[in-house]
Each structure stands twice: as C-alpha cells, then as structure tokens.
Amino acid sequence: MWLAMPDERPNIQRLHAYVPGEQPGYRETLGGGDFGDGSVKLNSNENPYPPSDAVMQASRGRSPEALRLYPPADAAEFRQTAGKLHGLSAQHVIATNGGDELLRLLITVYCPPATDSVSAGGGIGMTDPSYTLYPVLAHIQDTPVTVVPREGDQFRLPADYAQQLNDAGCQLAFIVNPHAPTGQLESLETLRKLAADFDGILVIDEAYVDFAPHNALPLLHDGSENVVILRSMSKGYSLAGLRFGYGLASPAVIGTLDKARDSYNTDILGQAAAAAALRDQTYAQSTWDRTIAERNRLAAALRERGFVVRDSHTNFVLAAVPGGDQQSPDEQAKTIYEALKQNSVLIRYFSKPRLTDKLRITVGTPAQNDQLLRILDSVLP
C-alpha cells in the first residue's frame, strides 16, 4: 500500500527555477481578441518590429495535412537554409526548441552529475554576471558550476578565463557574446584564443549577435572542433513566440547532441517560419539597422540625463543610474523601475550584486523610446 508522496531528487528540491521577464496582461488572448492595455514591453529584449511578411505567410500557409503528420524529425530544410546562410552545411546545424533547449542538450551530453566527478571537478563554467538560466540547467543536471567574476566596473572578461575553467576541470563553458547584460563585444581574436586555451567545449552564446558588427563564425569556418555557436530566432528575427533556436558546430558535435535530442523537438510551423525568416535577410537586416540607430540614440539620451551607459552591441542598453541628493543609486534604480512600471513601461531590474544600481532597457521603436524618456524626465530630479 502506497503511503507517502515519492520525493523528487534532492537537487530538484533545492532548485530555484529560472525567472523570466514579467509578462503583463497586454497579450492577445489565444481565442483571438485585441492587444490590451497599451503596455510597452522593454524588459525581455524582444525585437520591437514584427516578423517579416514572408514568415507570416510561411506559418499561415501550412496545410491541415502539415499539422496532422509528424514534422521532419531532422528539420532538414531549416538546417540546409541555416547551413547555407552561414557558409556551412546542414550537418553543422542542430535545430532546437528555443536556444534554451540547446543549452540543456549541451549540459546533458557533456556534464556528468556531481557524484560522477567529485574528484575530477567538472561541470559548467560561466562568468558572472551572465545568463541566469545556465546555473539553473546545471543544477537540474546536478553538475558543478564554476563562476568566474567579470572584472571591475567594466565587467571585463578575465584574461585567464580559460585557465580558471581548466583548473576547475569544466567540460563545458559559456560566453555570451555580445554579453548580456552589459552589451559588450569580445573580439574574434579573444574568442579564438579562448577556444584554443580551453580544454572543454566552448559555447559562444550569440543570442544577440544580429545587432553586433562581427560574430564567431570564422572559428567554425576554420574548423574549430570544440566551439558551439548558439543562435536564437527570438531577438534578431522577431520570433520569440515561436521558440526556435539553433546550434552551429562541427558535424561530430552536432551528431552527439542529436542523439540526446527528442526526435521531434521542433514543430512544423516553427521549422517553416524560421526557415522563411532566415531567407528574408533583407527584412531582418532592416530591423537590425533601425534598432541599432535607436540604441545609439537612446544611449546618448540616457547619458545626457546623467546615466552611465556603455556602448552596447545588442538590442538593449545597461544604464547605471546617476543617483541624487535624496537617493542612493540603488534606491533610485528601484524608484525609476517602479515609476516606469506604474506608467505601463516595463524594463528589467536585477536585484543582484553589482547590478542593483543599473537598469536593463530593451531598445524599442522610436515612439516607445520617446515614451520611456518622457517618463524618466518626470521622475528624475
């Protein structure tokens, strides 16, 4: 006779789940209906412009038969499209249910649970600050996490990052480039050296690379075998709602990841829309150009108002608040965040060390950015 609730694993009991950005009640209901309350959502780094018409046609144009049947398990057409776009082959590409699934697959495949590696160390390596999902996924796998702090006010990547990762025996290490939440971009030379010096698999998380002047593809063109590049359709291609990302790596690494992936991990509408989005580079580029122009305008406007804003190569800016006679920077950051929220503008505030005096603001449309600035002007002394 069954008497007590079976327990989940201790690492799951201890787990604090990842907390995504707030989602206001502005959303369309699934039954149809209008967008609601006029909120401006600048807290999750979505692209402010809609996906291209070609994407909508590709998604809406699927026949009922396409929904009825299992999708292509190998996502062949999407992978061919992505491989061609990047000067690689379909065998260099894995399609995933958002970039997050790629992160999970990498940890599943390369990082043994802690009990396997007590003496050997191991697990994942990451800088702090960084994407807070990395340690959550590691805790789910029960694999160790080595955190290497970024240095100083500028959050610089430590020159000995690879050495620290090797000393800890990390099988897998992450670098977000351009970096979130600072927006800074490492040079190709730095990435090349990091990949060469690190003994494990280096994951270059390029979720924001569409807004940056260079990317890490040359490392794969040169045949790097321990580099995995993560790409997301959420930001650059305005498809956060679809959950589609992909990985680029050597065919050997892709083959290994493929073994651990759910057979039908991406759906037919996502495959169709993502392929169409990649094919319409002209449109995507136009959203990137407009976002970059607005990013630079927003950063300049924030600096004029006393914020310290470093150059960003993403679709967001990290702004350190000026502080005032009445308020510490930390207090002021919270005040601004709350005032914006009361005025239906959502931005991101991290209650984490070294970030409590800063606000992360997604670059919106010109009108949205103006709205943000107007509210700021009414709050600032």
Next chain:
Amino acid sequence: MWLAMPDERPNIQRLHAYVPGEQPGYRETLGGGDFGDGSVKLNSNENPYPPSDAVMQASRGRSPEALRLYPPADAAEFRQTAGKLHGLSAQHVIATNGGDELLRLLITVYCPPATDSVSAGGGIGMTDPSYTLYPVLAHIQDTPVTVVPREGDQFRLPADYAQQLNDAGCQLAFIVNPHAPTGQLESLETLRKLAADFDGILVIDEAYVDFAPHNALPLLHDGSENVVILRSMSKGYSLAGLRFGYGLASPAVIGTLDKARDSYNTDILGQAAAAAALRDQTYAQSTWDRTIAERNRLAAALRERGFVVRDSHTNFVLAAVPGGDQQSPDEQAKTIYEALKQNSVLIRYFSKPRLTDKLRITVGTPAQNDQLLRILDSVLP
C-alpha cells in the same frame, strides 16, 4: 593548448537514439508546394483526418505581435482549457513540447543517475514491449531501467508488476494504456490497484486513450497523488506536426515538474491550436468515431485473411501474419511489409523478439484501408 576532442559522457557514447517511423518524401515542402508521391502513411499512428477548422483558424489567426513576443510561460489559457475539460484545475496540468518532453521531465525530476543509486536500485520501470523511447530517455539520464516482460501470447500485464517495481526500487514506472503496440486496455480497477501498490510515481501514458472506452481520470478525481496521466495532441487531435502534449497530476507533482521545465517550452501557435482543438470536442469525437469504425472493419478484414488480430482500443491494430507453406511467419511479415512499401503503403515492422511475426498498422481512411487490403490480397498466397 587544446588538443583532443572533449568526450561526451559514457552513457551518451553508448546511447542508441530512438528511431521514429519512416518519413517518406510525400511531405509538403516548407516553402509551400504540394504533397508529393501519393504514399499512404500507416506507420506512425497519426489520425487519418485533418485537425478541425477551429484549430486552423486559431493557428493562422495569430497576429505578427503574437510571434514577436515571448509566449505565456505558464501556458495559462491552454491549461485552463484542459483542466476544465477533464474536471480538474489548471494547477493539475502541465503543457509540454509533445508528450515526449513530459516523459523526459519526469525522469529528470524523479530518477537519480545510476551512480547515486547503486545500492538503492531505482530508476524507471516499464513492461516489454512498450514505447521504446522510455529506455532511451533513461539512458540519457544514466538511470537504471527495470524491464518487466508482458506474459504469453496475449502480452498480459503481470499481476505482480507493482511488486516487481518495488523490489527494484523504481522511482518511476510507466504503463501505456491502451497499450502499444498491442492495443489492449487495462481496467480502471487494475490501474487503481497498480497505483496503490506501487511505491513510486506511476505514469499512465494515455497517448491513445481518445480511441478507448475509458480513461484513468477517475484516479485523479479521487485524489491519487502518485499518478501522472500523459496526454498527446498528436493522435486524437490530429496535431502531430505541432508537438504538443500535456500531463495531468496533483498540483504538488505538477509544481515539481514545472521547476525543471524550460520557461518557454511551448510556443504561442501550439498553445493556441491545442486549446482550440480541446474546445472542439465535437469534431475530435467525430474523427475518433470514424477511426474506431474503420479499426473494427480493418481488424475483421485482416482476420478473414488469416491474420490473428486482437481487439484494439487504439487507432492501430497489431496483426500476426498467418505464415504459409513457403514462408515462416517471420519471413512473411517482412515480405508483406516490403511489398506494401513498394506499393507506397508504409506500416510498422519491429525487428524485436516476440514481434517479428507481427505488423502494426495504423487505421487510415476507408480508402487507405481498402488500398492496404488490395495490396495484401495480391501478396498473400
């Protein structure tokens, strides 16, 4: 200096990935275009009828804004719809990227890797034959697998299944009901006793239950805390292409699974289409009724031709071939499978012990089933 390819974990090296049913070149291309070569696909248990018009409208009716923004992380509207349909609450529901993701989450949360449990046993329990993805997912987690053979020609569930699972220390056990690949259905009383006797979490995989006369929901209505019911939108609701499934369990179990799920594991089009599909029960029921009528006709027609076909409560039949003067049953099963394939009709042949003389045939439309029978008549002596 990096010199050698980092190795994947040994359990991943050893892994043989799950092999899904063949996908012929009949598929619509993602760029549009027609269905191709007239193949009849009776090998993956897809519903032979298309999804309802309401589903197509829900999916096609999403605005570009819905794709641009992250989807509801909690899939609230879908979960409310599912909860209401089943006489439960949204807190009893978790939405997943296909039922397969639910299986993975359950193993992740409840089953420690082997090294944690050398003395304690543990891992998953399952019957044989069963869904071949279960052991693949267990191997990915590196957790033990206890296989309990079904008994005799009728593949009966052993009366001491719970005892065998308890003796092995399984944290999690699966029962597919109705069973694949035989199509048989356990009574509610059997399920109730199994849940009461088993010390771990019992997963009742109801992927095919829409074609059966009863389901396990009464166990949840009665407050069973160690029961998880898996439901799929792939078969009953003609949405295999969308990758959408869900789990039903106590709010405590759902809360635990929720911690380990990717925040945005289901996309906005899937959420909208799946909710619309559940709301249109009249249409779905009409596809089930037509499929059940055809299943019974097909089974009778196969029996007339000498096949041994047991009653099925799913949308497929398992048919033991009669054998002949010239061929053993095993040889004949392969011959029939190949002959059908040459005539563009795909069915499933398992080269596994106790199944080599049998063919699993998905119930198609009346015309497709007639086509199958005509080809059989030309092959059989």
